[in-house]
Amino acid sequence: MIELVWLKRDLRSADHEALTAAAARGPVLPVYVIEPELWQQPDSALRHWQFIAESLRELDHDLRQRGQGLLVCEGEILSVLKDLHQRFGLRAVHSHEETGNGWTYQRDRQVAHWLKVVGIEWHQYQQFGVCRPLADRDHWASAWDRFMAQPKHQAPARLQPVVLTQLPPLEHPLGAEHRPCPGRQPGGRYHGLRLLRSFLGQRSRLYRASLSAPAAASHYCARLSTYLAYGCISLREVVQATDTALAEQADASWRASLQAFKSRLYWHCHFIQKLEDQPDIEFVDLYPAMRGLRSDSKPEHLAAWAEGRTGYPMMDACMRQLHHDGWLNFRMRACLMSFASYLLWLPWRDSALHLARQFTDYEPGIHYCQAQMQSGTTGINALRIYNPVKQSLEQDPEGDYIRHWVPELARVPASWIHQPWQLPASLQQQWGVRIGEDYPAPVIDHEAAAREARRLIKLHLQTQPGEQRAEWQEGIRQRHASRKRPRQRRKTPASSHQMTLDL
Numbered sequence: 458m459i460e461l462v463w464l465k466r467d468l469r470s471a472d473h474e475a476l477t478a479a480a481a482r483g484p485v486l487p488v489y490v491i492e493p494e495l496w497q498q499p500d501s502a503l504r505h506w507q508f509i510a511e512s513l514r515e516l517d518h519d520l521r522q523r524g525q526g527l528l529v530c531e532g533e534i535l536s537v538l539k540d541l542h543q544r545f546g547l548r549a550v551h552s553h554e555e556t557g558n559g560w561t562y563q564r565d566r567q568v569a570h571w572l573k574v575v576g577i578e579w580h581q582y583q584q585f586g587v588c589r590p591l592a593d594r595d596h597w598a599s600a601w602d603r604f605m606a607q608p609k610h611q612a613p614a615r616l617q618p619v620v621l622t623q624l625p626p627l628e629h630p631l632g633a634e635h636r637p638c639p640g641r642q643p644g645g646r647y648h649g650l651r652l653l654r655s656f657l658g659q660r661s662r663l664y665r666a667s668l669s670a671p672a673a674a675s676h677y678c679a680r681l682s683t684y685l686a687y688g689c690i691s692l693r694e695v696v697q698a699t700d701t702a703l704a705e706q707a708d709a710s711w712r713a714s715l716q717a718f719k720s721r722l723y724w725h726c727h728f729i730q731k732l733e734d735q736p737d738i739e740f741v742d743l744y745p746a747m748r749g750l751r752s753d754s755k756p757e758h759l760a761a762w763a764e765g766r767t768g769y770p771m772m773d774a775c776m777r778q779l780h781h782d783g784w785l786n787f788r789m790r791a792c793l794m795s796f797a798s799y800l801l802w803l804p805w806r807d808s809a810l811h812l813a814r815q816f817t818d819y820e821p822g823i824h825y826c827q828a829q830m831q832s833g834t835t836g837i838n839a840l841r842i843y844n845p846v847k848q849s850l851e852q853d854p855e856g857d858y859i860r861h862w863v864p865e866l867a868r869v870p871a872s873w874i875h876q877p878w879q880l881p882a883s884l885q886q887q888w889g890v891r892i893g894e895d896y897p898a899p900v901i902d903h904e905a906a907a908r909e910a911r912r913l914i915k916l917h918l919q920t921q922p923g924e925q926r927a928e929w930q931e932g933i934r935q936r937h938a939s940r941k942r943p944r945q946r947r948k949t950p951a952s953s954h955q956m957t958l959d960l
């Protein structure tokens with residue numbers, strides 16, 4: 458009889474409670490299952506698989522040194538488990554709790570049912586600050602602090618071997634989308650740890666000042682999201698290393714940057730907890746009052762946005778960087794989403810799926826909550842309509858970032874590059890770009906589109922009774938809102954909406 462460790466989004470051996478606990482009970486078989494149906498889901502992409510495959514190779518090497526290599530199987534999970542049970546006899550399955558997409562949620566329910574029927578124990582361990590089940594949000598922040606302060610789980614020095622394994626080639630082109638991603642971060646713990654060291658030791662100094670501008674953020678942000686999303690490093694490792702760096706840092710501005718970073722590590726779990734508590738956040742508007750607001754899906758607008766051809770240089774540069782690198786900083790992710798939802802009036806689910814396939818760090822809990830926040834459908838956050846021209850002027854004043862990613866505008870000077878549609882014909886000729894031919898004219902007029910969005914939202918909300926809306930909002934706040942900030946400091950009154958155009 459063996460202990461099976463089912464690896465999912467936890468591709469490491471350090472601080473891996475499932476592996477450590479299983480190893481303490483007997484012979485361990487660590488297994489990763491390639492599930493074809495998962496890779497046909499509309500949020501999956503080749504770049505995700507490539508990162509995982511590289512991480513699996515490194516993990517196999519690590520586990521082999523400990524005595525038992527990784528077994529990679531391909532097939533539907535229940536068939537794989539049944540087969541392994543027949544071959545080895547499973548005493549128990551060990552895995553970390555996963556807050557994944559709707560498909561993995563249903564898959565886990567089937568696994569739980571089958572394991573119960575055949576009498577195999579399933580031990581699921583908490584991987585980060587997400588609680589399952591969560592009784593209420595009031596004590597969540599202190600539970601997060603306690604979890605992060607606990608000692609890390611030691612990787613087992615020696616695993617009792619079960620079977621000789623050999624990794625298959627892992628070269629399948631898996632995923633619903635196969636767009637190449639030449640700037641993708643390499644998978645594996647080694648690279649994650651290197652980034653953590655360089656961030657805490659040097660790059661974090663300018664973190665806070667560089668968060669919003671996409672070019673600077675690529676260097677000064679931690680860039681750990683993908684390593685956290687696939688569990689190459691544990692969140693607790695990152696939090697504890699950050700605490701050590703904070704304790705050793707005397708420079709006040711550097712400390713402020715480290716504090717800002719630590720808050721985001723907290724947000725990581727805060728957002729995933731929302732999807733854990735309410736899985737339909739992936740599919741429907743959190744705030745029922747917003748349902749049915751954007752129903753037409755305008756394929757030509759979606760295509761222009763998704764391919765970086767909106768005629769708004771900053772938006773197109775961001776989308777093209779994302780295609781190439783699989784990563785973008787927070788502010789620009791928010792701008793892209795806001796542009797799609799408010800200015801192009803696209804249903805958020807369509808644009809969120811496109812972004813999910815482009816982000817190598819796709820993490821459903823963060824992703825869908827942020828997609829809804831930036832689309833104004835949560836009911837408890839201020840509605841933010843980012844102005845794409847203002848963002849462009851503020852975050853890339855010289856236009857260098859735009860010129861890099863939108864080479865059609867390579868010769869256009871800073872004074873025109875943010876609104877190239879205003880270029881007179883003679884200057885278009887001088888700087889080698891014909892608007893509408895070499896580079897698109899804007900798909901919409903952003904100021905008119907923002908006005909129209911505000912009008913439509915107001916109209917839509919007026920069709921719902923105010924008391925009902927207040928009740929919904931209070932329910933959402935009770936269930937999902939962070940309790941860290943004292944209530945009286947909130948700027949937005951409970952039942953009203955604040956709309957800003959000029960962020």
Ligand SMILES: Cc1cc2nc3c(=O)[nH]c(=O)nc-3n(C[C@H](O)[C@H](O)[C@H](O)COP(=O)(O)OP(=O)(O)OC[C@H]3O[C@@H](n4cnc5c(N)ncnc54)[C@H](O)[C@@H]3O)c2cc1C
Pocket residue numbers: 678679680681682683685686718721722724725726728785786787788790791794816818819820821823824825827828831
């Ligand atoms: C529409 C939209 C979709 C997003 N989708 C994802 C996603 O699929 N996966 C993902 O990891 N992040 C997502 N984010 C949040 C954020 O943009 C990324 O976490 C961040 O840009 C990753 O880069 P970094 O590791 O250098 O972050 P840093 O700024 O260095 O932050 C460190 C870590 O904190 C966490 N974090 C940072 N910002 C946030 C945030 N706003 N909310 C929650 N956690 C945060 C991440 O784990 C990140 O790795 C999304 C944001 C938006 C607006």
